[in-house]
Amino acid sequence: MKFDELLMDTFNESLERCQTDPHFLTLFYKKFVISNPEVQEKFSNTDMEYQKMMLHASLYMIMLATRNNDAAEAYLDRVAKRHSKSALDIRPELYDLWLETLIETVKEIDSIFNDDVENAWRTVMTFGIDYMKSKYDD
Numbered sequence: 313m314k315f316d317e318l319l320m321d322t323f324n325e326s327l328e329r330c331q332t333d334p335h336f337l338t339l340f341y342k343k344f345v346i347s348n349p350e351v352q353e354k355f356s357n358t359d360m361e362y363q364k365m366m367l368h369a370s371l372y373m374i375m376l377a378t379r380n381n382d383a384a385e386a387y388l389d390r391v392a393k394r395h396s397k398s399a400l401d402i403r404p405e406l407y408d409l410w411l412e413t414l415i416e417t418v419k420e421i422d423s424i425f426n427d428d429v430e431n432a433w434r435t436v437m438t439f440g441i442d443y444m445k446s447k448y449d450d
């Protein structure tokens with residue numbers, strides 16, 4: 313898939329504003345964990361500081377995977393398999409909640425949030441999420 317350059321610039325600039333704010337991923341996980349008991353249960357034994365670092369990296373990796381970067385595609389494949397039914401068993405519906413929580417968080421953190429920024433996040437993240445969901449039954 314070819315992503316529009318303007319959309320990618322909008323995404324990258326917002327990603328940078330968010331990732332440089334130390335509250336971004338703390339706030340995201342705070343919201344996500346309380347959003348649903350199943351999510352809370354999945355993270356009950358997780359080192360959340362480490363988890364934040366992993367998500368920090370994977371947001372860049374999803375962005376690079378939209379550009380068909382080989383290393384990023386291999387990374388996304390490994391992360392998708394780790395979330396599949398036979399491993400962490402993350403049901404596909406939970407990704408929709410994940411995305412809505414992420415958008416809510418970006419809206420709070422990014423001082424120049426607008427409809428274009430929201431659309432850019434949704435487009436880029438949906439690329440990663442669709443891939444993760446497609447590997448659920450593997």
Ligand code: HEM
Nearest residue numbers: 351354355357358366367370391394402406407410440441
């Ligand atoms: C596109 C969306 C997502 C991305 C990019 C992502 C990314 C990651 C990454 C990079 C890891 C670390 C994998 C490793 O240790 O090798 C991880 C672990 C994990 N993720 Fe996700 N994740 C996503 C969605 C979700 C969702 C929807 C859930 C639902 C609860 C979830 C639950 C978990 C859990 C439970 C772990 C393991 C934590 C532990 O080690 O205790 N993830 N995720």
